[in-house]
Each structure stands twice: as structure tokens, then as C-alpha cells.
Amino acid sequence: MTSQDTAEIIAVTVRYCWALDQRRFEDLAQVFTPECHADYGADHIMTSPQEIGGFFAKVLDLRGVDRCQHLVANHEVVVDGDTATSRCQYQSHYLTQTSAGAQVEDVGGMYVDSLRRTPDGWRIAKRVVRTNWRLGGPDPSASSTAQNASAFIVAGGFSVDPERRADVLAATRDLRAALQDEPGILDYSVTADEEPGAVRVFTRWRSESDLRRHVADPRVQEHRKALGEAGFRDARLRRFTVGVETPALIPDLPINA
Structure with a gap:
């Protein structure tokens, strides 16, 4: 040696x-x-x-x-x-x-x-x-409901040129399909609002690092560039921390919403 x-x-x-x-x-x-x-x-x-x-x-x-x-x-x-x-x-x-x-x-x-x-x-x-x-x-004995308490929501909306909205929504659906296996995305919805050119956003994330990783993805960067070309403006996005998550039992509905 x-x-x-x-x-x-x-x-x-x-x-x-x-x-x-x-x-x-x-x-x-x-x-x-x-x-x-x-x-x-x-x-x-x-x-x-x-x-x-x-x-x-x-x-x-x-x-x-x-x-x-x-x-x-x-x-x-x-x-x-x-x-x-x-x-x-x-x-x-x-x-x-x-x-x-x-x-x-x-x-x-x-x-x-x-x-x-x-x-x-x-x-x-x-x-x-x-x-x-x-x-x-993480506490291995913690329930999934309790662990979801660290999740947060980013929701709100933005506007694009009315004639470009359909293209923006289609491109967003394609992006979401491409990223369907990305970990940390609990919900991801981008839909048309009743106002011309207005878009509604509802996303839910497991952690801050998941959101940052998503934003840094080159495909997301390209999509954001396309939004700018479509007249992206008037962003109204807010972040909401999830405190406790439980099923919502709504009377007269046969399912838990």
C-alpha cells in the first residue's frame, strides 16, 4: 500500500x-x-x-x-x-x-x-x-392529507389578443400533455374566460422547488415567449397556501368534489 x-x-x-x-x-x-x-x-x-x-x-x-x-x-x-x-x-x-x-x-x-x-x-x-x-x-407516519398541507395554489388570470386566445389555449394543452409526467403538479388548468381575450389559470403545486423546476423547463420558457408574442398582459396571478385539505361533501351531489 x-x-x-x-x-x-x-x-x-x-x-x-x-x-x-x-x-x-x-x-x-x-x-x-x-x-x-x-x-x-x-x-x-x-x-x-x-x-x-x-x-x-x-x-x-x-x-x-x-x-x-x-x-x-x-x-x-x-x-x-x-x-x-x-x-x-x-x-x-x-x-x-x-x-x-x-x-x-x-x-x-x-x-x-x-x-x-x-x-x-x-x-x-x-x-x-x-x-x-x-x-x-418528512414524517413517514403522516397521512397524505397532512402532507398535502404544504401544497400551494397559483390562480388568477391574464389576457392575450382575443384573436390569439384559441391558439394560446391549444398550445397550453399541448404543453401540459408533454409535461404530464412532471412530478409536483397536483392540478393544472388554463381555460377561456367569458371576457374576450381573458384566460383563467388554476394550478396547484406540491412544493416551491416543483414550481421553480417547472418554470425553468426549456419547453415552458418557449411557451412563455409565445405568450408574449400573443399579447400577454394584465396578469392577475395570486398564490394561496393550502392549510388543511379535506374532501368537500356537497349536499345533493353523488360525488365528493
Whole structure:
């Protein structure tokens, strides 16, 4: 074992952190071997860098995480020729912005790795993640109704040139269809108002990060540019925080509205 081997192996564990925190999941190919074994617990076992990256991309997206930070320390490395074992302690921090304010989840544990020397340098062939503690974050026992209390509504309207309204509504329907799998959109409705050129808007969002991600989508940016060309004006949009969400039982109607 040389000090250079130890330094390179520690650098691999640090590179993993940067890949997750910058959401550069393609960089995980510089961390793991092409055929690896990564055990994150709870039956989350992955066998390639691409699968690991896809897993984290989905988890961070579904949970609406705005920022995350992974830190590693206290490395112990043992090198035996072209193989090595390593363990280190980690802390990970996840920040989510909701209408109720910032929510932070902190997790601590250990990465236990088996590594192999490759022509491209040291790579992790097997990783076992052991979680020792967790603070904050969503309450897993909370009901879906209670969790929806962090949702918010953006509603109101705007106007366009009357002769362009039908085109605007059709383009909006096409955009919504293209984004139907986008997480975080709970409701999305843009309809014609009775006034010529007037448009009504009702949208409901799971979190602030979901709305920001939606607005930053290149397809949404193109749609906003088209709205400007259609004479977009007189925006009357307001934001409403959802406090408690329950079914509305309306007399004489056979359904819950």
C-alpha cells in the first residue's frame, strides 16, 4: 500500500459526494466499476453507475429536494495489491423549500466499500451503506392529507389578443400533455374566460422547488415567449397556501368534489 493509493481511494469517495450534490450523475462512472453492487438498504440494490444515478435522480426529484450536501470523513483504507477495502463516515443534508418554509433532513452513517484498481484508476466494486441516525425530514407516519398541507395554489388570470386566445389555449394543452409526467403538479388548468381575450389559470403545486423546476423547463420558457408574442398582459396571478385539505361533501351531489 502506498500513500498515493490511499489518497486516490479517498478521492473516489469524495468524487461520489460531488456527483450527487451537483446532480452530475454521469460522473458516477468515475466512482463505480461498470458492473458493481451498491446496497442502500430497504431492498435498494443497484448494479451499475447508471442505475445508481437514476435512483438518486428519481428520489431527489420525487421528494422535491432543492439542495443536498454529502460529507465524508474518518477514512480507513487497506490496500492489497489491486484490490482494497475502505470505510468512512458520512453525513448528508437535504434541503426542501415548501410553502411552510425550509425543511432540512440530516442523515449520518457509514460507507463500506470494496475497490478494484482499473486502467482508469481505483473504482468501487461494492458499496454497503449503513445508516446510523436520521433527523428531520418528512414524517413517514403522516397521512397524505397532512402532507398535502404544504401544497400551494397559483390562480388568477391574464389576457392575450382575443384573436390569439384559441391558439394560446391549444398550445397550453399541448404543453401540459408533454409535461404530464412532471412530478409536483397536483392540478393544472388554463381555460377561456367569458371576457374576450381573458384566460383563467388554476394550478396547484406540491412544493416551491416543483414550481421553480417547472418554470425553468426549456419547453415552458418557449411557451412563455409565445405568450408574449400573443399579447400577454394584465396578469392577475395570486398564490394561496393550502392549510388543511379535506374532501368537500356537497349536499345533493353523488360525488365528493
